[in-house]
Amino acid sequence: MMQLAVPEAPLLNVDNLVVEYGLGNKTVHAVSGVSLQVARGETLGLVGESGCGKSTLGRAVLQLRRAKSGRVLFDGEDLTAMEGEALRKMRRRVQLIFQDPIASLNPRRRIGDIVAEPLVIAGVKDVAERRRRVHEVLSAVGLDPDLVAGRLPHEFSGGQCQRICIARSLVLNPEFIVCDEPVSALDVSIRAQILNLLEEMKARFGLTLLFIAHDLAVVKAVSDRVAVMYLGRLCEVGPSEQLFASPAHPYTALLLQAIPVPDPDVRPAESVAGGEPPSPIAPPSGCRFRTRCPRADQRCSAEIPELREIAPGQFAACHHPLA
Amino acid sequence: MSGPLLTIEDVAVELPTPRGNLRAVDHVDLSLEAGRTLGIVGESGCGKTMLSRAVLQLLPKKAKLSGRVMFDGQDLARLDSERLRQLRGRDLAVVFQDPMTSLNPVLTIGTQLMETIQEHLELDASAARARSIELLAAVGIPAPEQRLAQYPHQCSGGMRQRIAIAIALSCEPKLLIADEPTTALDVTIQAQILDLLAREQRRRHMAMIIITHDLGVVAGRADEVAVMYAGRVVERAPTPALFKRMHMPYTEALLAAIPKLDAAPHTPLPAISGRPPDPTRPLRGCSFAPRCRYATGRCHEAKPALTGAERPDHLYACFHPIRMAEGVGA
Numbered sequence: 001m002m003q004l005a006v007p008e009a010p011l012l013n014v015d016n017l018v019v020e021y022g023l024g025n026k027t028v029h030a031v032s033g034v035s036l037q038v039a040r041g042e043t044l045g046l047v048g049e050s051g052c053g054k055s056t057l058g059r060a061v062l063q064l065r066r067a068k069s070g071r072v073l074f075d076g077e078d079l080t081a082m083e084g085e086a087l088r089k090m091r092r093r094v095q096l097i098f099q100d101p102i103a104s105l106n107p108r109r110r111i112g113d114i115v116a117e118p119l120v121i122a123g124v125k126d127v128a129e130r131r132r133r134v135h136e137v138l139s140a141v142g143l144d145p146d147l148v149a150g151r152l153p154h155e156f157s158g159g160q161c162q163r164i165c166i167a168r169s170l171v172l173n174p175e176f177i178v179c180d181e182p183v184s185a186l187d188v189s190i191r192a193q194i195l196n197l198l199e200e201m202k203a204r205f206g207l208t209l210l211f212i213a214h215d216l217a218v219v220k221a222v223s224d225r226v227a228v229m230y231l232g233r234l235c236e237v238g239p240s241e242q243l244f245a246s247p248a249h250p251y252t253a254l255l256l257q258a259i260p261v262p263d264p265d266v267r268p269a270e271s272v273a274g275g276e277p278p279s280p281i282a283p284p285s286g287c288r289f290r291t292r293c294p295r296a297d298q299r300c301s302a303e304i305p306e307l308r309e310i311a312p313g314q315f316a317a318c319h320h321p322l323a
Numbered sequence: 324m325s326g327p328l329l330t331i332e333d334v335a336v337e338l339p340t341p342r343g344n345l346r347a348v349d350h351v352d353l354s355l356e357a358g359r360t361l362g363i364v365g366e367s368g369c370g371k372t373m374l375s376r377a378v379l380q381l382l383p384k385k386a387k388l389s390g391r392v393m394f395d396g397q398d399l400a401r402l403d404s405e406r407l408r409q410l411r412g413r414d415l416a417v418v419f420q421d422p423m424t425s426l427n428p429v430l431t432i433g434t435q436l437m438e439t440i441q442e443h444l445e446l447d448a449s450a451a452r453a454r455s456i457e458l459l460a461a462v463g464i465p466a467p468e469q470r471l472a473q474y475p476h477q478c479s480g481g482m483r484q485r486i487a488i489a490i491a492l493s494c495e496p497k498l499l500i501a502d503e504p505t506t507a508l509d510v511t512i513q514a515q516i517l518d519l520l521a522r523e524q525r526r527r528h529m530a531m532i533i534i535t536h537d538l539g540v541v542a543g544r545a546d547e548v549a550v551m552y553a554g555r556v557v558e559r560a561p562t563p564a565l566f567k568r569m570h571m572p573y574t575e576a577l578l579a580a581i582p583k584l585d586a587a588p589h590t591p592l593p594a595i596s597g598r599p600p601d602p603t604r605p606l607r608g609c610s611f612a613p614r615c616r617y618a619t620g621r622c623h624e625a626k627p628a629l630t631g632a633e634r635p636d637h638l639y640a641c642f643h644p645i646r647m648a649e650g651v652g653a
């Protein structure tokens with residue numbers, strides 16, 4: 001069992017979560033026994049390469065995809081056991097922001113209506129109250145409500161659409177937001193604006209965030225702790241600075257080595273571990289990273305490594321962690 | 324051979340759109356010597372792809388191209404389409420962001436490779452096959468013989484990009500243009516593909532243009548970098564000088580806006596406010612003026628020309644260039 005790095009009970013506690021997809025007569029092992037905690041007011045970054053199960057995990061936390069087994073405790077209550085009205089009530093407290101801001105806005109609806117939609121769904125009947133909330137969140141994300149509320153999504157750039165999505169996610173005053181690659185589709189100059197905005201909103205509305213991305217530098221910029229995922233499992237989790245300075249898991253080290261650094265004095269590491277991730281339909285036995293790991297031995301194919309504490313607050317699932 | 328392999332002289336590309344003429348490339352000059360790598364960096368829509376398509380003479384039909392592209396002593400605009408087609412498969416190769424742009428989904432990988440090789444080199448079927456296997460092995464495809472019989476959809480994205488690179492390299496091109504070759508790939512695969520390109524380039528003494536929006540991709544891999552903004556090259560310098568002693572406020576702002584791995588969490592990023600101008604409504608002055616923290620009245624009135632006031636190899640287009648003391652700090 002993983003120990004909590006924080007004294008207070010976590011706002012989110014994901015316990016041994018398993019999520020699978022059926023694909024013909026095969027099974028995609030998208031999330032295979034992930035446990036993690038997010039403390040109130042904390043940002044937990046979640047990184048890993050395409051297909052490793054980040055979005056699936058995020059969606060399963062919000063119960064947009066039901067888990068096969070495991071539990072998701074939010075503020076002490078088990079979301080996986082909830083249904084109907086209870087779940088709908090709970091959903092007001094948790095929100096999702098997607099990667100593709102333009103595609104996640106209905107092209108035929110006006111911005112004011114798009115942002116008000118969660119209020120309507122939540123049963124807020126008072127039109128004036130809805131308008132007040134919409135104005136408040138649009139201003140908060142740096143848009144002029146009077147100028148934008150009546151317009152359609154296609155009149156906005158990608159960065160502006162992401163601001164609108166953020167406004168929509170804030171309108172119900174949630175406590176927790178899953179940000180699924182919120183800046184991946186944006187240009188560098190716009191990306192910085194949105195990252196700053198998310199940080200501001202977090203402070204202003206007292207949010208707790210699960211921040212998913214594949215860019216480690218982006219994740220580090222906003223996260224208190226970072227969790228690294230590979231092929232459906234957690235490899236490592238720990239305080240951002242510590243994890244980046246001294247990764248314990250060979251996969252974290254590989255990821256860090258592969259990042260192109262905008263500094264001509266940093267020579268790109270020639271031939272980072274070869275190979276590609278195996279299919280989640282038939283993941284390797286034992287440690288799932290073993291087919292690409294330079295330290296792999298027999299034990300790695302026989303025994304699944306459990307997350308264990310390597311340094312204070314830093315946990316890695318590896319039989320032979322880096323010193 | 325002396326003199327550059329490629330020179331782009333005063334190239335402009337205009338596209339008619341319902342909103343008016345769109346100047347996608349705005350009078351660009353560049354040159355590249357054999358065996359060298361030029362990085363072209365800029366944000367989405369700044370004209371990187373249109374510029375490379377102008378070089379390849381592969382622009383949309385309605386596009387208006389002006390200026391001159393000289394490749395290996397020939398003016399490309401003057402070549403007939405048959406000669407151009409020959410040149411493109413052979414001396415002038417290209418790799419796109421989406422490998423499926425250059426791969427045919429209904430033909431096996433072997434057929435595609437062998438067709439290209441046989442079309443451009445005088446090799447018989449068995450020699451072409453042998454060469455195909457050799458190439459696939461060179462780009463890091465395991466069990467290359469078996470791959471020949473497979474179709475593109477049976478390969479991962481990274482594999483497909485390797486195959487597209489193998490096809491591009493198959494006729495020993497003199498110049499390879501790679502337009503965001505790794506943008507769609509994961510970091511670990513991206514690093515492998517960039518290593519592959521660098522290795523093959525050295526081995527073949529090939530010239531290469533890497534187009535990307537990621538300054539990190541060119542930092543360690545290009546000899547020279549050209550930064551584009553709103554259709555123009557706004558700064559061009561040897562890579563170390565561009566990163567360490569940039570003169571252009573846009574380059575500085577772009578670099579500052581990138582989250583850094585060595586920065587502490589929750590460090591606010593120096594974001595660039597606003598966004599690039601509408602390319603159908605060109606600005607009278609400097610295109611970066613509305614977002615530039617050094618802008619003065621003059622910047623809104625006139626367009627700064629690309630010049631190299633201090634050093635002929637370091638060009639910038641700015642009235643108020645940043646000047647950093649030589650050799651001080653980094």
Ligand SMILES: Nc1ncnc2c1ncn2[C@@H]1O[C@H](COP(=O)(O)OP(=O)(O)OP(=O)(O)O)[C@@H](O)[C@H]1O
Binds near residue numbers: 023054
């Ligand atoms: N609806 C689905 N049906 C079948 N398989 C799916 C489905 N959705 C996702 N998968 C598979 O589950 C695995 C995890 O996918 P997921 O989208 O969670 O990954 P991710 O880490 O978010 O990737 P990305 O970085 O590309 O967004 C992948 O192998 C994916 O192909």
Ligand SMILES: Nc1ncnc2c1ncn2[C@@H]1O[C@H](COP(=O)(O)OP(=O)(O)OP(=O)(O)O)[C@@H](O)[C@H]1O
Binds near residue numbers: 365371
């Ligand atoms: N077929 C087309 N017709 C009209 N305009 C186009 C066409 N293709 C591109 N454009 C416009 O030309 C300009 C330059 O586009 P280009 O594709 O060269 O940009 P880019 O720098 O390659 O961007 P990205 O990083 O998104 O690939 C943009 O404003 C774009 O909207």
Ligand code: SF4
Binds near residue numbers: 293305319320
């Ligand atoms: S458990 Fe073995 S294979 Fe897995 S990361 Fe550690 S050393 Fe590598």
Ligand code: SF4
Binds near residue numbers: 572609644
């Ligand atoms: S010319 Fe003026 S506006 Fe343009 S980059 Fe230089 S200082 Fe900024």
Ligand SMILES: [Mg+2]
Binds near residue numbers: 054
């Ligand atoms: Mg995803």
Ligand SMILES: [Mg+2]
Binds near residue numbers: 371372502
């Ligand atoms: Mg492009």
